[in-house]
Amino acid sequence: MQHRKSVVLIIVGAMLWGTTGTAQSFAPxxxxxxxxxxxxxxxxxxxxxxxxxxxxxxxxxxxxxxxIAASIAMAAYQPLFFSAVLQTGVAIGTVVAIGSAPVFSGILEWLIQRQIPEKKWWLSTALSILGCALLVSNGDSIRVDLIGIVMALGAGLSFAVYTLISKRLVRTYLPDTIVAVVFTLSALMLSPLLFFYDLSWLLEINGLLVALHLGILATGLAYLLYARGLVGVSSATAVTLSLTEPLTASLLGVLIVGEVLSLMSWIGIGLLFSGLTILSLPSKKRHRGSLSL
Known part of the structure; x- marks a missing residue:
């Protein structure tokens, strides 16, 4: 029951993340x-x-x-991800950043906690990453930039580290407390960057409404649900389930913004949905392997 509840919380949180792109399309x-x-x-x-x-x-x-470590990881994720997308394009930047996060998470669980993710995690993660790759390609031109790839990998690693540390913290504290403190510290760490950008868009009605949506719903509430979900699943499972984000973003783009997806992207949606469905099913036997030194 706890596993199912955690899966639902993480998926709903990731769906809220998926509204980010659509919301930004209405902002200045x-x-x-x-x-x-x-x-x-x-x-x-x-x-x-x-x-x-x-x-x-x-x-x-x-x-x-x-x-502090969780705050640094979350603060690093924001500029690394957006810079990667600007450097190497939306398709490659998104696939490498979001797709590498589950892999890094599985590796970290293995190295730090000496836990091997269960078999269905490997299958669902492979299907989800492949689906994500097909989904965001959508016929766009692909350009590979080494610096952009490194930044995207850094973003994926940052998210995996944030999840692993948060998983440890929610064993002791309320998820609400962890998310509030971590995100406030992350915002303070990133605040110097704001001096280099024009923030006049916040004075416009559309800009303020979008900022409130992104901050309160797509960030505060979304990560709160994600943190609460960490109570009942492993960090590797949580990161893979977070791939619901690009799935939601693409469907909202079609339904609200009027975007048109290619056949390859629809196949990607099918694979991504299949991977997430497999991972959402409760295990008959919760097996955790360990490696001997």
């Missing part, structure tokens, strides 16, 4: 990096205020190093 022209910093600030501060009012903001000093 703004830098993706600036938007990334603003959404962290809005999301983190909103949760922080709610927790402060409810007097649930309690953190032990022993956990501060882990919280």
């Amino acid at each position: 022209l703004a830098s993706p990096i600036a938007i990334g910093a603003i959404r962290l600030a809005f999301g983190g501060l909103t949760l922080l205020v709610l927790l402060f009012v409810q007097r649930k903001l309690l953190i032990s000093s022993k956990s501060i190093p882990y919280i």
